Amino acid sequence: MTQMEAARKGLLTDALREVARKESIPPEELERAVARGAVVIPANIHHRSLQPEGVGEGLRTKINVNLGVSGDCYDYSTEFEKVDLALKFGAEAIMDLSNYGATSKFRQQLIERSPAMIGTVPIYDAIGYFGGRKLAEITADDFLEVVEHHAMQGVDFMTIHAGINRRAVAHFRESGRLTNIVSRGGSLLFAWMELTGRENPFYEHYDRVVDICRTHDVTISLGDALRPGSIHDSSDAGQISELIELGALTKRAWERDVAVMVEGPGHMPINEIEANMRIQKRLCHGAPFYVLGPLVTDIGAGYDHITAAIGGAIAATYGADFLCYVTPAEHLRLPDAQDVKEGIIASKIAAHAADIAKGVRGAREIDDKMSEARRQVDWEEMYKYALDGEKARMYRESVKAEDERTCSMCGKMCAMKTTNAILNGEELVV
Amino acid sequence: MTQMEAARKGLLTDALREVARKESIPPEELERAVARGAVVIPANIHHRSLQPEGVGEGLRTKINVNLGVSGDCYDYSTEFEKVDLALKFGAEAIMDLSNYGATSKFRQQLIERSPAMIGTVPIYDAIGYFGGRKLAEITADDFLEVVEHHAMQGVDFMTIHAGINRRAVAHFRESGRLTNIVSRGGSLLFAWMELTGRENPFYEHYDRVVDICRTHDVTISLGDALRPGSIHDSSDAGQISELIELGALTKRAWERDVAVMVEGPGHMPINEIEANMRIQKRLCHGAPFYVLGPLVTDIGAGYDHITAAIGGAIAATYGADFLCYVTPAEHLRLPDAQDVKEGIIASKIAAHAADIAKGVRGAREIDDKMSEARRQVDWEEMYKYALDGEKARMYRESVKAEDERTCSMCGKMCAMKTTNAILNGEELVV
Numbered sequence: 001m002t003q004m005e006a007a008r009k010g011l012l013t014d015a016l017r018e019v020a021r022k023e024s025i026p027p028e029e030l031e032r033a034v035a036r037g038a039v040v041i042p043a044n045i046h047h048r049s050l051q052p053e054g055v056g057e058g059l060r061t062k063i064n065v066n067l068g069v070s071g072d073c074y075d076y077s078t079e080f081e082k083v084d085l086a087l088k089f090g091a092e093a094i095m096d097l098s099n100y101g102a103t104s105k106f107r108q109q110l111i112e113r114s115p116a117m118i119g120t121v122p123i124y125d126a127i128g129y130f131g132g133r134k135l136a137e138i139t140a141d142d143f144l145e146v147v148e149h150h151a152m153q154g155v156d157f158m159t160i161h162a163g164i165n166r167r168a169v170a171h172f173r174e175s176g177r178l179t180n181i182v183s184r185g186g187s188l189l190f191a192w193m194e195l196t197g198r199e200n201p202f203y204e205h206y207d208r209v210v211d212i213c214r215t216h217d218v219t220i221s222l223g224d225a226l227r228p229g230s231i232h233d234s235s236d237a238g239q240i241s242e243l244i245e246l247g248a249l250t251k252r253a254w255e256r257d258v259a260v261m262v263e264g265p266g267h268m269p270i271n272e273i274e275a276n277m278r279i280q281k282r283l284c285h286g287a288p289f290y291v292l293g294p295l296v297t298d299i300g301a302g303y304d305h306i307t308a309a310i311g312g313a314i315a316a317t318y319g320a321d322f323l324c325y326v327t328p329a330e331h332l333r334l335p336d337a338q339d340v341k342e343g344i345i346a347s348k349i350a351a352h353a354a355d356i357a358k359g360v361r362g363a364r365e366i367d368d369k370m371s372e373a374r375r376q377v378d379w380e381e382m383y384k385y386a387l388d389g390e391k392a393r394m395y396r397e398s399v400k401a402e403d404e405r406t407c408s409m410c411g412k413m414c415a416m417k418t419t420n421a422i423l424n425g426e427e428l429v430v
Numbered sequence: 431m432t433q434m435e436a437a438r439k440g441l442l443t444d445a446l447r448e449v450a451r452k453e454s455i456p457p458e459e460l461e462r463a464v465a466r467g468a469v470v471i472p473a474n475i476h477h478r479s480l481q482p483e484g485v486g487e488g489l490r491t492k493i494n495v496n497l498g499v500s501g502d503c504y505d506y507s508t509e510f511e512k513v514d515l516a517l518k519f520g521a522e523a524i525m526d527l528s529n530y531g532a533t534s535k536f537r538q539q540l541i542e543r544s545p546a547m548i549g550t551v552p553i554y555d556a557i558g559y560f561g562g563r564k565l566a567e568i569t570a571d572d573f574l575e576v577v578e579h580h581a582m583q584g585v586d587f588m589t590i591h592a593g594i595n596r597r598a599v600a601h602f603r604e605s606g607r608l609t610n611i612v613s614r615g616g617s618l619l620f621a622w623m624e625l626t627g628r629e630n631p632f633y634e635h636y637d638r639v640v641d642i643c644r645t646h647d648v649t650i651s652l653g654d655a656l657r658p659g660s661i662h663d664s665s666d667a668g669q670i671s672e673l674i675e676l677g678a679l680t681k682r683a684w685e686r687d688v689a690v691m692v693e694g695p696g697h698m699p700i701n702e703i704e705a706n707m708r709i710q711k712r713l714c715h716g717a718p719f720y721v722l723g724p725l726v727t728d729i730g731a732g733y734d735h736i737t738a739a740i741g742g743a744i745a746a747t748y749g750a751d752f753l754c755y756v757t758p759a760e761h762l763r764l765p766d767a768q769d770v771k772e773g774i775i776a777s778k779i780a781a782h783a784a785d786i787a788k789g790v791r792g793a794r795e796i797d798d799k800m801s802e803a804r805r806q807v808d809w810e811e812m813y814k815y816a817l818d819g820e821k822a823r824m825y826r827e828s829v830k831a832e833d834e835r836t837c838s839m840c841g842k843m844c845a846m847k848t849t850n851a852i853l854n855g856e857e858l859v860v
Binding site for chain 2: 070071072073099124127134135136178179180181182183184186187188190191194195229230231232233267269270271296297298299300301302303305306307309310313314317328329330331332333334345346349350352353354356357358359364366367368370371372374375382385386387388391392395396398399400401402407408409410411412413414415416418419420421422423428430
């Protein structure tokens with residue numbers, strides 16, 4: 001039985017109770033949200049080490065860390081170092097995007113080890129899975145075999161680019177894009193469709209995908225193959241027509257008690273983000289929205305964790321439920337461990353800032369504790385509440401301040417100290 | 431004659447013509463905006479190396495870099511290294527916050543050397559200026575002497591915390607803040623007022639401040655002494671009551687043809703930013719808004735360039751005209767050169783993203799060029815349009831890609847290459 005089916009039957013699963021506890025929300029309320037699809041609890045029945053999390057309406061915004069080996073970078077120990085960083089800094093999900101080498105073995109180890117939910121994009125793995133076969137030689141059955149293999153291994157959610165069907169491709173071709181298709185999976189499917197002359201296999205055989213996901217309780221993450229890859233292309237007919245398809249596919253999965261998230265942009269100017277969040281919620285019937293970025297300018301290469309944090313914070317404020325991290329390496333190289341860390345922190349900042357803005361239960365508490373520590377100029381307390389206390393400590397301690405209670409930024413002119421002295425009737429040093 | 435007076439008299443100054451050219455706006459239109467105070471062109475008559483910029487309605491969002499020597503860090507060469515970074519990455523303003531040592535000499539050199547506009551906060555300098563005198567021993571005349579000294583040296587804009595008068599202090603005391611006063615200048619004035627029992631000298635003698643600024647054409651940047659230092663305190667009575675005072679002070683300066691900017695928060699949750707921008711524009715009669723951050727969460731220590739970039743991008747989208755950069759060192763130490771660089775880039779990203787969102791003339795052009803280069807997988811062109819092309823190059827070249835036209839992130843699975851191959855009828859390598 002899937003989590004969705006259980007919720008619809010009024011059964012409070014252990015996973016649901018755990019999520020309800022973490023979110024300080026009554027289990028019955030959460031159950032109703034899962035039953036109607038507004039919240040998903042990705043929890044493959046084979047993922048035994050999972051500590052489940054919910055994604056969706058009214059819950060904390062979650063973040064995902066991408067990693068995985070590729071043809072140019074295939075050091076497994078580096079990838080496990082990234083896993084450790086993801087867990088240390090509180091990422092709720094890890095997507096394994098491996099597409100080269102011993103992907104199946106790596107994925108198996110990852111699932112065994114990770115309490116965070118695991119996602120994959122089966123099409124990335126398909127080419128390696130079928131040895132030296134060319135893309136156009138892979139059949140629809142082959143693609144589904146990879147999906148089933150991942151499902152049996154314990155993958156909690158899978159990106160399925162079922163929305164880029166022939167109708168959506170026609171809209172894309174008419175929309176005059178600057179950067180065409182920038183989704184890796186989307187471009188492969190587009191190529192496959194053009195080379196074989198056939199319909200998108202994940203669309204044509206969507207019911208079979210849903211069946212596999214139902215059997216193992218995999219949450220479908222409907223991929224946005226036509227996500228805009230530039231400010232220029234954002235919110236265009238290609239993007240929105242695919243979103244319409246994703247909304248229809250969401251309902252079809254729900255009819256079989258299979259949970260769905262919908263993936264979203266991409267590159268997008270700030271003034272279009274709120275509208276996109278509202279349109280997604282409407283077209284996709286309230287399904288959780290999982291966004292990559294959005295990157296609010298195209299010229300931030302080397303700093304796209306920042307362009308994405310800006311867009312992600314705004315997106316989550318207006319309804320996005322799940323943020324895929326972006327690292328400084330985006331558009332330039334496979335991220336190393338330091339890039340991964342910077343990407344995670346930027347994404348956590350965006351998610352947390354949005355949770356404060358949208359009034360998620362308890363979100364402000366840690367900020368208030370931090371600010372109380374600041375007023376008291378209590379550094380150890382500040383390090384405790386900072387997202388990355390180690391960096392905060394290292395920074396402050398790297399430059400000795402004249403007055404050891406202050407920091408080198410303001411020294412004896414510390415506004416906190418000055419104001420405290422006056423309010424508490426103590427002597428002023430300035 | 432000040433720039434404002436000239437504009438009101440219908441005289442097109444060289445500075446105004448230059449700004450109009452840079453912004454691609456008709457000089458007459460800019461003149462009207464300067465005349466009514468919606469745009470300022472900070473240009474002290476003694477600052478001969480200045481390449482003037484405009485700040486305000488309809489113009490590109492500008493950014494400011496803080497630097498300066500302090501009791502804990504007084505290496506002048508490091509500060510000039512920061513100046514070079516500010517100029518290299520296109521900061522339009524530099525604020526010299528020096529409060530220790532040979533501040534007058536440093537400021538003089540800075541003004542001689544900098545084409546960017548220079549701002550200061552005279553009260554920071556006052557304590558050092560009057561040797562070993564205690565804060566409470568400095569008189570109102572003394573403070574004004576420092577203001578005049580800076581004005582004569584060629585400072586283009588000065589932060590004057592004239593709004594924290596006795597009325598605003600009463601509101602502050604009633605508002606139950608978590609972090610009280612976090613503005614350095616604000617806390618010093620509060621202390622001075624409490625210790626001496628007198629009214630804020632910059633408020634009491636505001637007409638004399640305006641006279642000095644009129645003589646040398648200094649733009650007054652009305653400081654927000656009561657800016658919130660935590661999410662908890664944002665948009666409270668203390669903050670807004672001071673903003674009311676700043677609005678009244680704006681009008682008084684305008685009556686004497688002295689230009690004004692108004693300074694703003696601070697720490698602020700995302701959901702309050704838009705309202706704050708609109709309230710400032712209303713209460714301050716359309717005067718340009720110069721914001722520090724806002725920082726959208728309190729727990730980002732070590733990464734506050736990111737928390738500030740999120741808030742700054744949103745603020746500028748809804749009306750802020752000028753962003754004060756925040757570095758990763760904020761709250762922890764005086765920033766080093768690397769911190770300064772990261773702060774500048776984050777701030778440039780925020781400003782540019784907002785310019786795209788608010789439809790500033792030509793803002794999107796560079797993004798479109800970048801995206802065109804991306805579609806063509808033309809790396810040299812991408813480095814040219816990236817905000818920091820050197821970092822982008824270094825990143826990509828640090829990991830060799832199998833296919834030299836791609837990068838190590840996707841390698842032969844590059845979505846651009848795949849899509850281009852299909853659209854152009856070329857052979858697919860996947």
